[in-house]
Amino acid sequence: MRFNFVFREVLIGLRRNITMTIAMILTTAISLGLLGTGLLAVHTIDDTEELYGDRLEVVVSMTLDASTRDQDCSQSICAGLRDELRSSPLVQSVNFENQQQAYARFQRLFQGQTLAGLARPQGLPASLRVKLVDPNQVGALRALLQGKVGVSRITDQRDVVERLFSFLRTIRDVVFTLAIIEVVAAALLISNMVQLSAFNRRTEVGVMRLVGATRWYTQLPFLLEAAVTGVLGTALAVGSLLVGKAMFLDSAITNGFGDGVIPIVQYSDILSISPWLFLLGIGIASVTGYVTLRLYVRL
Amino acid sequence: MIRLENVSKSYRTSTRPALDRVSVDVGKGEFVFLIGPSGSGKSTFLRLLLREDVPTKGDVFVSDWNVAKLPRRRVPRLRQRVGCVFQDFRLLQNKSVGENVAFALEVIGKPAGTVRKVVPEVLELVGLEGKAHRMPRELSGGEQQRVAVARAFVNRPLVLLADEPTGNLDPDTSQDIMLLLERINRTGTTVMMATHDHSIVDSMRRRVVELDLGRVIRDETRGVYGVGR
Numbered sequence: 194m195r196f197n198f199v200f201r202e203v204l205i206g207l208r209r210n211i212t213m214t215i216a217m218i219l220t221t222a223i224s225l226g227l228l229g230t231g232l233l234a235v236h237t238i239d240d241t242e243e244l245y246g247d248r249l250e251v252v253v254s255m256t257l258d259a260s261t262r263d264q265d266c267s268q269s270i271c272a273g274l275r276d277e278l279r280s281s282p283l284v285q286s287v288n289f290e291n292q293q294q295a296y297a298r299f300q301r302l303f304q305g306q307t308l309a310g311l312a313r314p315q316g317l318p319a320s321l322r323v324k325l326v327d328p329n330q331v332g333a334l335r336a337l338l339q340g341k342v343g344v345s346r347i348t349d350q351r352d353v354v355e356r357l358f359s360f361l362r363t364i365r366d367v368v369f370t371l372a373i374i375e376v377v378a379a380a381l382l383i384s385n386m387v388q389l390s391a392f393n394r395r396t397e398v399g400v401m402r403l404v405g406a407t408r409w410y411t412q413l414p415f416l417l418e419a420a421v422t423g424v425l426g427t428a429l430a431v432g433s434l435l436v437g438k439a440m441f442l443d444s445a446i447t448n449g450f451g452d453g454v455i456p457i458v459q460y461s462d463i464l465s466i467s468p469w470l471f472l473l474g475i476g477i478a479s480v481t482g483y484v485t486l487r488l489y490v491r492l
Numbered sequence: 493m494i495r496l497e498n499v500s501k502s503y504r505t506s507t508r509p510a511l512d513r514v515s516v517d518v519g520k521g522e523f524v525f526l527i528g529p530s531g532s533g534k535s536t537f538l539r540l541l542l543r544e545d546v547p548t549k550g551d552v553f554v555s556d557w558n559v560a561k562l563p564r565r566r567v568p569r570l571r572q573r574v575g576c577v578f579q580d581f582r583l584l585q586n587k588s589v590g591e592n593v594a595f596a597l598e599v600i601g602k603p604a605g606t607v608r609k610v611v612p613e614v615l616e617l618v619g620l621e622g623k624a625h626r627m628p629r630e631l632s633g634g635e636q637q638r639v640a641v642a643r644a645f646v647n648r649p650l651v652l653l654a655d656e657p658t659g660n661l662d663p664d665t666s667q668d669i670m671l672l673l674e675r676i677n678r679t680g681t682t683v684m685m686a687t688h689d690h691s692i693v694d695s696m697r698r699r700v701v702e703l704d705l706g707r708v709i710r711d712e713t714r715g716v717y718g719v720g721r
Contacts, residue, residue, distance in 0.1 A: 198598040205586075397584055397595075403542070404647070405572030406599035408565070 202397075202414040203421060206390050210330075212388045214422055220382050221426025221478070222433065224375030225470045227368050229434050232466045233458050234365035238358060240456040251331055253321040259343040260319035262289045270343035275321055292319050318345060357455075360368055376477065380424070382482040383464045384417050388414055388489055390471040414484045423478030424471070431467045438463060493651060493682045494541060510536040511547070518684065518699075522651075523677045525693050526686040527717060531704075532688040538653050541684070542695040543567050543573060555650050571613035572600055575644030575652040575681075579659035581587070581636045583628040584609050589639050590615065596643045607622040610646060615693035618642040620671055634665035638672065645676055652661030654685040658692065659699060666692060690717040 207214050215488040217222040219412075255271065263271045278287045290298070303309040325334065331349045338344050389400065401411045438458055446455050493518070501511040513534045518524050526534050539545045540552050543559050552559040555572050583592050592613055597607045615621055618638040621697035628636055637657060644652055653671065670692055677683045687693065693700060693716060700715030703707060710718075 195598050195601055195604070396582065400582060400584065400595065400643075400716045402642070403571060403576055404596040404599060405568040405570070408566045410599055410601065414686075435679075 196453060199255055199410075199413055201416065203417045206394065206414055206418045207421065208391055209393055213382075213389060216378065217382045217386055217422045218429060219424045220379040221423055221474055222429035224372055224379045225427050225430035225474050226433050227372035228473070228481045229430060229463070229466055229470055231365055232469075233366040233374055234361060234368060236462055236466075237456060237458060238365065241361070244456055245351075245354050249328065249354065251325060251334060251336060252256040252348045252350065253322045253323060254318040254345055254346040254348065255343050255346045256322060257316075257318055260292050260317075261315060264293070266288070266291075266319075266321075271319070271321075272352070274338070274343060277337075278321060278323055281334075281337060283290060283325055283327070285326045285335070287324075288322045290320050290322055293379055295319060311489070322344060337417050355388040361455075372436060380477055380481045383478050384489075386422070387415050387419060387482050390418060391486070392487065412483075412486050415486060416479055419478040419482035422473050423474040423476075426478075427467075427471045427474030430470060430474070431458070431463065432462050434467075435460065493520045493522070493555060494499075494684065495551075495553040496537075496540070497553075498552045499540065499547045500558060501637065502543065502548045509548070509706050511540075511703075513550070513711050514703075514706070514708055516701055516708060516711065518682060520682055521680050521684055523674070523696075523698045524682075524684045525696075525698055525700045525715070526552075527688070527693060527700060530688075531705075532703040533706040534703055535655060536706075538576075538684070538686060539657055541653060542652070543570055543575060553682065568600070570655060572647055575647070575649035575651045577637065577644045577652070577654045577657045578631055579656040581628075581633075581640045581660075583636055583718065584642075585628055588674045589620060589631070591602055592639055593642045593646050596646050600647070602647075607630055612701070613643045614646045616647070617675070619668075623633065632665070633661050633667055636664075637661065637669055641669070641676070645681070648679075649681060651682045651684065654683065654687075658687065658689055663691065670696065693717040707719055 225370065253274070258266075259270050262268065266272055266275055271289070275287055275289060276372050278284050291316045293316040298311065299317060302311050303312075325331070328351060331347075331351075335347055338347060398411055438460065443457055446457055495518070496514050496516045497509055499514045501603045502509040514533070514537070526537060528534055535547065539549055541554055541559065543562060546560045551561075554570060554574060557566075560568060562608065564571060584595065587595060593611050593614060594607045598704065604608075610623065612621070615624055618641055620635065620638055620642065625637070628639065631639070637660075640651075641657075646715070652673070655674070658669055661669065666689065673683055673685065674696075682714050697716070700712050700717070702710035702715075704716065
């Protein structure tokens with residue numbers, strides 16, 4: 194195998210179809226960039242779920258009446274509920290929050306906002322904050338507390354966070370769909386480029402066949418041409434993801450959701466998906482190139 | 493070296509076979525003219541030898557290869573031992589003379605050292621020494637055909653096939669190309685040349701195989717183009 198010869202042929206091919214080559218690199222870059230974004234979104238969703246999974250509780254709000262009368266959960270209504278919860282196999286732990294503590298939490302959450310000034314401790318309900326053994330068993334907990342005296346409302350905090358997750362999942366789905374469309378576009382462009390390249394080089398290919406070059410030798414320059422554009426496209430995609438993180442993503446997450454609400458995408462996350470992107474980029478290019486040569490080009 | 497046994501070739505698009513029960517036996521080192529009017533089957537004959545096509549019936553042998561039954565992956569081996577030149581030269585216009593000849597060796601994986609050594613030798617053999625760096629368009633038709641011959645011969649084939657190699661050349665230049673083919677023939681390479689050129693066939697007095705409507709109608713050891721033609 195004469196590598197420098199094959200290498201030279203590849204360069205000539207890429208230069209001859211320069212506009213096509215650029216189009217292909219860009220399409221590959223966009224498709225793999227979107228795919229990478231999708232993968233990172235999945236990663237972020239997993240991280241976020243993990244981040245909140247431990248903290249989320251089911252809040253059993255007491256009626257205002259019971260809240261005002263009982264500030265330390267020592268009276269029969271509250272204590273009875275607490276004991277019942279503690280003895281339930283569904284429950285991992287129960288903590289009581291009285292009106293003063295609820296007020297403090299409220300002030301912390303709405304710090305600097307008008308709402309904070311309007312609230313009074315007497316207006317906020319005391320609550321039993323329940324951590325479940327299995328967070329999915331909220332239904333069973335609701336059934337357990339159904340109709341009990343002193344309970345005004347049961348709130349699963351996961352329902353609130355679920356909105357954030359569903360937002361992230363929508364982003365992920367949109368990005369994946371775009372990525373798939375772009376991958377198809379990239380594959381079609383590669384197929385076109387290989388056909389164009391083979392047409393441009395029909396005399397060379399004819400001479401190669403005539404003097405007894407093997408099929409492998411004749412096809413290799415075309416396949417490498419496709420693979421090189423695949424590599425360049427992927428490199429551009431990974432580079433864009435890194436630059437995108439540094440320049441836009443970090444500040445967008447911090448400004449949009451506040452510090453620590455959504456875990457920031459790390460450089461190592463991008464680097465850990467990039468080998469797969471490269472594999473995919475080269476794979477798509479080579480497979481498409483090979484199939485095109487088999488189906489459309491007589492070598 | 494070349495043997496066709498009862499070979500027929502039909503194309504679906506034609507009612508008449510391109511070759512009809514053709515049997516020809518060519519020995520090693522022979523020089524054979526393949527003559528006949530257009531459509532007589534000369535090109536089909538050469539295509540079968542190169543395995544560009546397979547016969548509908550019969551067997552084609554080149555050296556030890558049963559060409560028609562050769563598996564696809566072995567075809568390159570055959571073509572490495574069968575050189576070929578055409579009326580239209582088929583040179584690569586973006587490569588120099590030297591690169592055109594070297595290309596034939598590079599694509600079959602010959603080492604760079606061999607290429608550097610052999611290409612100047614063969615250019616000298618065809619009379620193009622000192623023109624390795626010229627581009628094909630800077631050369632005359634005769635010179636371009638010499639490059640094509642050099643490319644076909646650079647890998648020292650057992651057989652050299654020539655399909656109307658003088659068809660685009662004036663008589664003097666044609667004579668030069670014929671001298672070159674003779675010189676190559678003297679190295680032991682079997683040469684088979686399809687041609688319409690009366691004067692060349694008549695002046696060389698080599699073996700003549702004449703085809704008409706796909707059949708061999710004449711096979712003479714020291715023939716001329718044809719009486720009364």
